[in-house]
Amino acid sequence: MLTDARLVAAKDLRIELRSRVTVSQVVPFAGLVLVLFGFALDANRPTLDLATSGLFWVTVLFVAIMAVQRSTAVETTDGARRALLLAGVEPGAVFIGKAVAVAVQLLTVEVVLVGGIVVFYGASIEEPFLLASTCLVATIGIAATGTLLGALVAGVRARETVLPILMLPVLAPVLLGATRAFDDALGSVAVNGWSWLAMLTGFTAINIALGVLAYGVLLEET
Amino acid sequence: MPRGSDVGPAVSTDSVPGVCVVRLNAVVALLGRFPALAGVDLDISAGEVVLVQGPNGAGKSSLLRLCAGLLRPESGRAEVFGLDLATARSAVRRRVGLLGHDTALYDELTVEENLNFWAAASRVDRSAAVPALDRLGVSHRLHDVVVSKLSAGQRRRVAIAAVVMRRPELWLLDEPHAGLDQSGRDLVDELVIDAAAAGATVIMASHELDRTLDLAGRTVVVAGGMVVADRVQSGEGGIHAH
Missing domain, CATH: 3.40.50.300 (P-loop containing nucleotide triphosphate hydrolases)
Structure with missing residues (x-):
């Protein structure tokens, strides 16, 4: 299973590297969203300080929608999903491989975004380990949930519009937990970030298990 | 043979x-x-x-x-x-080997990368890719070309090669x-x-x-x-x- 997952992840990442969509479109888009949020709230500096964590994760969610849409389209455009079934690739491995590829893209964007909030918003990182752990766990959760929902809407004609409608509410717990943990890491609000990270870890574990179990059914039925 | x-x-x-x-x-x-x-x-x-x-x-x-x-x-x-x-x-x-209306090829990957991927996914030796492409008359100079640059006919030949490879x-x-x-x-x-x-x-x-x-x-x-x-x-x- 891990061999197949690595194969699928490597293929998706190679496609992304070759198309350069993440570097040339997604990263600039994320940076632009961050800057525009900054323009909108800069007049009220305390509000911007308080909202930094939330703005960061809302931007990550927007980027995640784009990444998942591309990841889904790669398999649906020319019938590759069927070919994966025929090849006998374990559906759980396809799920893990695709989720890993999405997570790697999101983490790349998040590195740039962390730089962005430090430079543009003047944020200071007080707990770097908590910040890095939150990024890692929340990103895996977002990628796993997004990949599963991407497979769910793969057969839907208007999947580009249906996917965000499904993804955003389902990922609300991640937005909440990651924002709170980030608040602690940035020292902007006095909360226990580690307990929020524990909640995020639970959410992520549940969605990975759900994805490994359900992806095969979705691959067959859509 | x-x-x-x-x-x-x-x-x-x-x-x-x-x-x-x-x-x-x-x-x-x-x-x-x-x-x-x-x-x-x-x-x-x-x-x-x-x-x-x-x-x-x-x-x-x-x-x-x-x-x-x-x-x-x-x-x-x-x-x-x-x-x-x-x-x-x-x-x-x-x-089974199914050649459908779709080619199941990834546009951004080269011909050889596509076949190598499907060989690995199908548990077929990667060395089967080049002979299969030769069998379909896909020129060696096209092996390193990304699939999106191929004509519809060339693309179809590569898709058939992917089926041939699986025997x-x-x-x-x-x-x-x-x-x-x-x-x-x-x-x-x-x-x-x-x-x-x-x-x-x-x-x-x-x-x-x-x-x-x-x-x-x-x-x-x-x-x-x-x-x-x-x-x-x-x-x-x-x-x-x-």
Whole structure:
């Protein structure tokens, strides 16, 4: 299973590297969203300080929608999903491989975004380990949930519009937990970030298990 | 090299002539809520080359997808290689090669990267990729070209090479000549003949009767999701009911 997952992840990442969509479109888009949020709230500096964590994760969610849409389209455009079934690739491995590829893209964007909030918003990182752990766990959760929902809407004609409608509410717990943990890491609000990270870890574990179990059914039925 | 040795089945447990490879009995299959197959009865033996013909929407592609294990039978009895398609579709899939309307190629990857990926995914040795491309007349200078830069015909040849590489026991070809030039069409004909000579079973759906009637030993006519005629070509070019 891990061999197949690595194969699928490597293929998706190679496609992304070759198309350069993440570097040339997604990263600039994320940076632009961050800057525009900054323009909108800069007049009220305390509000911007308080909202930094939330703005960061809302931007990550927007980027995640784009990444998942591309990841889904790669398999649906020319019938590759069927070919994966025929090849006998374990559906759980396809799920893990695709989720890993999405997570790697999101983490790349998040590195740039962390730089962005430090430079543009003047944020200071007080707990770097908590910040890095939150990024890692929340990103895996977002990628796993997004990949599963991407497979769910793969057969839907208007999947580009249906996917965000499904993804955003389902990922609300991640937005909440990651924002709170980030608040602690940035020292902007006095909360226990580690307990929020524990909640995020639970959410992520549940969605990975759900994805490994359900992806095969979705691959067959859509 | 004996005829078909490079395209013959990798595993030939059920490729003994006369052994029933496909057995369908009153099979109903749905596409959404639409009955794509409405009670199909059909037996196909190992080594046969069967042409499936019929009007658009008759159920030809659905029949091929059913045999590939991609469409679940709703009722009736469906077996491929003696395996029940209701319960053992995964095992069937590994032994068939389906050429559909889609090419299942990734636009951003090169021809060779695509074939290497599908070889690894199908547990086929990667060294099978280049000979398969050679067999389809795909020039070596195209191996490092990304698929999005290929013409439709070149793309189709690469897709067929991906099927050849797997050396399936059952070939399911949906409009195999579509989008190919004359030399490509001739290569497909050669492949079908060689695969059958090597003991593989071939089922192809096609509207190009002038080409495929000569290749097939048997013609099955599908209409309204049912087999309405089944004829075996006689040696003299005539046909008689099967």
